[in-house]
Amino acid sequence: MSGEECSRGPSAKAASPGKKAASDRLLFKTFFYSFAGFLFLFSAYLFLSNFDQLLVTEAAVKTRELTTWGEDREILNLFAGGFWKDPYFWKSLNLTLMITILTTILASLVGIPTAYALSRYRIPGKTVIEVLFSSMLVIPASSVGLCLIVMFNYGPFWHLQEKLGFRFAHSIFPGMIIASFVLSFALGLSAWKATFDSVNPRFEQVARSLGSSRWRAFRTVTLPMAKSGLAAGIILAWTRAMAEFGAVLFFCGTFRELPPARFSNLERALHIDQADWLSVAIWAQVEYGNVEYGFALAYILVLIGGISVYAMHRIGAKGYIW
Amino acid sequence: MIEIRNLHVHLGKFHLQGVDLTIGEGGFFVLMGPTGAGKTVLLEAIAGLVPVGKGRITVSGRDITHLPPEKRGVGIMYQDYALFPHLTVAANITFGLRYRRHDREAAGRRFDELVGQLGIGHLLDRYPGTLSGGELQRVALARALVVEPTVILLDEPLSALDQGFREDIRLLLKELHKNSRITFFMVTHDFSEALTLATQAAIMNKGAIVQTGSVRDIFQRPATSFVADFVGMKNILPARFDGTSADIGGLSVEIPRKHHNTTGHISIRPEDIVISLKPLESSMRNSFAGVIAGIVDQGFLYEIHVAVKDLVFKSFVTKGSAVDLALDLGANVQISFKTSAVHVF
Numbered sequence: 001m002s003g004e005e006c007s008r009g010p011s012a013k014a015a016s017p018g019k020k021a022a023s024d025r026l027l028f029k030t031f032f033y034s035f036a037g038f039l040f041l042f043s044a045y046l047f048l049s050n051f052d053q054l055l056v057t058e059a060a061v062k063t064r065e066l067t068t069w070g071e072d073r074e075i076l077n078l079f080a081g082g083f084w085k086d087p088y089f090w091k092s093l094n095l096t097l098m099i100t101i102l103t104t105i106l107a108s109l110v111g112i113p114t115a116y117a118l119s120r121y122r123i124p125g126k127t128v129i130e131v132l133f134s135s136m137l138v139i140p141a142s143s144v145g146l147c148l149i150v151m152f153n154y155g156p157f158w159h160l161q162e163k164l165g166f167r168f169a170h171s172i173f174p175g176m177i178i179a180s181f182v183l184s185f186a187l188g189l190s191a192w193k194a195t196f197d198s199v200n201p202r203f204e205q206v207a208r209s210l211g212s213s214r215w216r217a218f219r220t221v222t223l224p225m226a227k228s229g230l231a232a233g234i235i236l237a238w239t240r241a242m243a244e245f246g247a248v249l250f251f252c253g254t255f256r257e258l259p260p261a262r263f264s265n266l267e268r269a270l271h272i273d274q275a276d277w278l279s280v281a282i283w284a285q286v287e288y289g290n291v292e293y294g295f296a297l298a299y300i301l302v303l304i305g306g307i308s309v310y311a312m313h314r315i316g317a318k319g320y321i322w
Numbered sequence: 323m324i325e326i327r328n329l330h331v332h333l334g335k336f337h338l339q340g341v342d343l344t345i346g347e348g349g350f351f352v353l354m355g356p357t358g359a360g361k362t363v364l365l366e367a368i369a370g371l372v373p374v375g376k377g378r379i380t381v382s383g384r385d386i387t388h389l390p391p392e393k394r395g396v397g398i399m400y401q402d403y404a405l406f407p408h409l410t411v412a413a414n415i416t417f418g419l420r421y422r423r424h425d426r427e428a429a430g431r432r433f434d435e436l437v438g439q440l441g442i443g444h445l446l447d448r449y450p451g452t453l454s455g456g457e458l459q460r461v462a463l464a465r466a467l468v469v470e471p472t473v474i475l476l477d478e479p480l481s482a483l484d485q486g487f488r489e490d491i492r493l494l495l496k497e498l499h500k501n502s503r504i505t506f507f508m509v510t511h512d513f514s515e516a517l518t519l520a521t522q523a524a525i526m527n528k529g530a531i532v533q534t535g536s537v538r539d540i541f542q543r544p545a546t547s548f549v550a551d552f553v554g555m556k557n558i559l560p561a562r563f564d565g566t567s568a569d570i571g572g573l574s575v576e577i578p579r580k581h582h583n584t585t586g587h588i589s590i591r592p593e594d595i596v597i598s599l600k601p602l603e604s605s606m607r608n609s610f611a612g613v614i615a616g617i618v619d620q621g622f623l624y625e626i627h628v629a630v631k632d633l634v635f636k637s638f639v640t641k642g643s644a645v646d647l648a649l650d651l652g653a654n655v656q657i658s659f660k661t662s663a664v665h666v667f
Contacts (some may be wrong), residue, residue: 205404208371209371210466211422224408
């Protein structure tokens with residue numbers, strides 16, 4: 001530092017780095033907010049740009065034009081007059097909600113005790129089990145679906161189906177439950193195990209030394225301490241089941257075009273006959289050319305996903321996805 | 323009475339090998355040893371929290387080796403207290419009473435008594451996350467004691483506390499023990515804690531009990547050089563024995579009694595070695611001339627290293643006497659110690 005700078009005193013010295021820091025901050029803020037803004041606008045555009053496709057009327061189909069946003073964009077659907085009037089839409093929603101809820105209940109009943117055992121006990125071949133289930137999270141669902149088809153259409157499972165008198169593949173019960181269960185269970189299990197891992201077993205040990213049985217120690221100590229993580233796992237398992245596409249498409253296919261005779265009375269009573277799994281329905285409708293339908297169904301899934309993530313944040317179980 | 327016979331535990335890298343211990347009913351037993359000696363594993367084996375490989379544990383004549391933890395009547399308090407974070411202080415303390423068949427009135431009295439004695443009445447509605455270390459400790463103690471276990475196991479209860487708190491809790495533990503019929507079993511690696519609290523103690527190293535007895539015994543008559551080192555014996559010297567004298571590197575030292583071996587060690591506590599400028603007219607039979615080879619400041623004391631031939635004796639001198647004697651490096655001095663101060667093993 002030169003003598004001249006010294007003589008100007010401390011306030012003068014402090015001023016120039018302060019200015020520099022302020023301009024650095026401004027630069028950073030500019031970049032940061034424009035980047036974040038771009039990401040936000042991009043997502044918003046992705047979700048909202050085709051919202052008007054949902055509101056197609058008969059008139060619009062005739063003129064082949066959408067007027068809502070004042071652009072002469074082409075109408076992308078062949079089905080006019082409101083998707084909400086079509087029973088297929090409601091039946092598909094009904095079917096998916098019903099099956100995913102069943103799947104989630106099953107996954108929780110099997111997965112939570114399994115996660116607890118994996119977290120607390122020394123089990124032979126534990127690493128193999130963990131690798132097996134974790135790898136399901138990173139392989140494409142279509143390959144899971146293909147494996148399921150082969151597994152249930154040959155060998156001991158095939159003989160079992162012959163004895164029972166109904167087929168698992170290409171069925172609603174239990175085909176869709178099986179197909180959506182696999183990945184839903186794998187994701188739930190990893191969340192539940194992480195949750196139990198984060199609760200020190202020492203609390204349970206102290207509870208037992210205070211006279212609680214194994215079950216009571218679990219119920220009164222570990223369970224309350226793990227509850228938000230467990231709830232997050234249940235939400236994750238449900239959303240994963242909801243978002244399942246490849247496995248259901250491969251293992252169950254589509255049901256819309258099947259004759260009514262293919263469906264049981266129970267399925268008709270529950271209003272899930274001649275309906276499709278939501279994500280499969282999106283794909284099928286777009287393939288048929290009914291893009292409106294695709295969007296309508298996609299918005300439902302986007303909404304459900306958003307609400308689920310928000311719910312997870314509300315119960316304080318952040319960090320499982322974001 | 324707790325009796326542990328030939329206990330073997332294998333737990334990852336920790337092993338307990340043939341642990342034998344007998345602890346008197348209602349006593350205050352202190353288990354000491356360096357980190358990694360297996361003290362906590364032994365504690366958890368008694369509490370039933372780790373599987374026992376071989377051996378037997380009985381409490382008051384009842385074999386508890388294979389009982390589940392909840393049926394043992396053994397309480398445990400961990401170093402980190404492990405208070406249930408989702409329960410209030412009051413709910414934490416009464417946790418053990420909730421599902422137990424017991425006399426409600428007596429339990430209530432005990433609760434009030436403990437809360438009063440431990441001075442935690444103002445904390446009852448708070449959650450553990452908002453308490454200080456000393457407060458957590460008191461709550462954990464109350465929780466473990468309110469169920470009146472036969473034995474309470476304390477895993478280094480004082481080590482996580484500030485020096486000031488430590489003194490308080492030490493007195494508190496002493497008082498709690500005096501007022502109850504509960505056997506206290508405390509683990510520590512701090513010898514001074516044992517001195518003030520224990521009626522009985524044991525030293526553990528590498529998964530085995532090295533010495534057991536009264537604290538005084540262990541302190542004054544360590545059985546091995548490890549124990550001697552652990553309890554702070556500074557002068558441990560290899561020796562060759564001949565009757566009641568020992569030869570240590572050319573010096574002949576009088577020892578209190580004959581030793582059963584011809585070779586071994588002698589040790590002398592540094593505070594038992596007297597430093598003077600001239601040979602003393604006293605009953606001390608062992609007296610040697612030496613040169614001051616080092617002076618280490620120990621706070622209240624100086625640790626003086628006196629070289630006699632090839633050996634170095636360590637002695638403590640107060641700062642006042644160091645000035646009076648004008649002790650300095652290279653000064654010629656005389657060291658003396660009583661025959662009874664020589665410990666042979």
